[in-house]
Amino acid sequence: MTHNVTGHRLAILAVSTGNIAGAAAQWYVVWLFARFAGPEAVGVYSSFIAVMAPIFITAQLGLRNLYITLQSAVSWRAYLCLRLGGIAAAVVLSFGALLLLAPTQEWSVAGAILVIKIANSTADLYLARIQRTERLGAFGALLMLDALATMMATTAVMLISGSVVTALWVGAAVAILGAAVTVFLASATPPEGRRVRQPLTQDIRLLITHGIPLAMSQGIQSVLTYLPLVIVGSIGTTADIGVFASAAYLVTFAHLLGASVQTAILPAYRRHLEGQGPAALRQMNLRNGYLTMAVLSPMVVVAVVAGPALLQLVYSADFEIPRLAVFLFALAAVICIPTYLLSSFHLVLNRYWVMTVVGMVSIAVVGVSGISSGVAGMGAIEAGSLAVLVGVLCRYIGADLLARSQQARAMSTADRGGAGS
Numbered sequence: 001m002t003h004n005v006t007g008h009r010l011a012i013l014a015v016s017t018g019n020i021a022g023a024a025a026q027w028y029v030v031w032l033f034a035r036f037a038g039p040e041a042v043g044v045y046s047s048f049i050a051v052m053a054p055i056f057i058t059a060q061l062g063l064r065n066l067y068i069t070l071q072s073a074v075s076w077r078a079y080l081c082l083r084l085g086g087i088a089a090a091v092v093l094s095f096g097a098l099l100l101l102a103p104t105q106e107w108s109v110a111g112a113i114l115v116i117k118i119a120n121s122t123a124d125l126y127l128a129r130i131q132r133t134e135r136l137g138a139f140g141a142l143l144m145l146d147a148l149a150t151m152m153a154t155t156a157v158m159l160i161s162g163s164v165v166t167a168l169w170v171g172a173a174v175a176i177l178g179a180a181v182t183v184f185l186a187s188a189t190p191p192e193g194r195r196v197r198q199p200l201t202q203d204i205r206l207l208i209t210h211g212i213p214l215a216m217s218q219g220i221q222s223v224l225t226y227l228p229l230v231i232v233g234s235i236g237t238t239a240d241i242g243v244f245a246s247a248a249y250l251v252t253f254a255h256l257l258g259a260s261v262q263t264a265i266l267p268a269y270r271r272h273l274e275g276q277g278p279a280a281l282r283q284m285n286l287r288n289g290y291l292t293m294a295v296l297s298p299m300v301v302v303a304v305v306a307g308p309a310l311l312q313l314v315y316s317a318d319f320e321i322p323r324l325a326v327f328l329f330a331l332a333a334v335i336c337i338p339t340y341l342l343s344s345f346h347l348v349l350n351r352y353w354v355m356t357v358v359g360m361v362s363i364a365v366v367g368v369s370g371i372s373s374g375v376a377g378m379g380a381i382e383a384g385s386l387a388v389l390v391g392v393l394c395r396y397i398g399a400d401l402l403a404r405s406q407q408a409r410a411m412s413t414a415d416r417g418g419a420g421s
Helices: 002-037 039-059 063-069 076-101 104-132 136-160 164-188 200-235 238-247 249-276 278-296 298-314 323-348 354-375 380-420
Strands: none
Touching: 002 039, 002 136, 002 164, 002 238, 002 249, 039 076, 039 104, 039 164, 039 200, 039 238, 063 076, 063 104, 063 200, 063 249, 063 323, 076 104, 076 200, 104 136, 104 164, 104 249, 136 164, 136 249, 200 238, 200 354, 200 380, 238 249, 238 298, 238 323, 238 380, 249 278, 249 323, 278 323, 278 380, 298 323, 323 354, 323 380, 354 380
């Protein structure tokens, strides 16, 4: 028993470290661009990410989470067909967006980002096979190695040439290599599963039925992540976008840490549900969420005191940010991880639609927040950081209310069953 607990904790640590390393690599690339080319280069890069990320995330149909949590037996071939089709659709939509929005001289930057997204989407599905077999040590190691390779390669290019475009294309080559290694390792030890007897088309229909709510949920989350950047761009300048995107990595780290925790705990949550039922799982979920917020709360004070000066020290004097914006970012980061815990609760109950509904409401509220900030004359960066906090807070409150509703219905059903007997 002790061995199992220790192994599970080490697995969570490995995945968390890998996801943090991935976030660190993304931040480091932004830092390199900021140091060598200033806020405007960061703004251009972040703008393309804001366009492509929601498209690719939605097109993935939530297949990685489905592969872990779906209780029906579905062939691997069905997952693979849907992922390839999703990548093709995402590429077409991204090209269409670039034709409408991107100046021709910036297409080389956009092309490199597109290749990175294709490689990452391929690796994402095969990582699910590694996760399914609970080889979380290998999972974390892959993420860490990819992050280290990206940082070393882009650093070398920037020191030699100072070219943002060349650095991005080298990063794309690293992403392709990482995807190839992931595919090889995942294929070498496939998970054991029940024999699938139904036709491929039936499997695909089943995945689409369950995947659409997940795709909408994850796509909505991506829109929520980048909608504040759009708000900043509509009020301010490209340089404001660069400063905002650099500071917003505090919340990005929180999101990625939350995603890593979700990756590690989904198998454990599923076992807890099967062994002790939804009521016990809900109690564990609540304890974990409250404890996480209590542990992270002091970070808000530290961020407000040291954040503005630290941002300028790390990037440059051009990256000036109001203290209010730092406070809003820090508060959002504290609430972010418990939101992923609530999302995990709904996932293992196969209530895939919950975060979709919550996200749709959150987008509407964030949009109202952005309009209100513009009308009130709020600064661009403050308006964006307020939108980040509003989005995270809406998701947490919505997911918690629906979890409480599910628990109340379950208790009511149990009471009626007891009275009837």
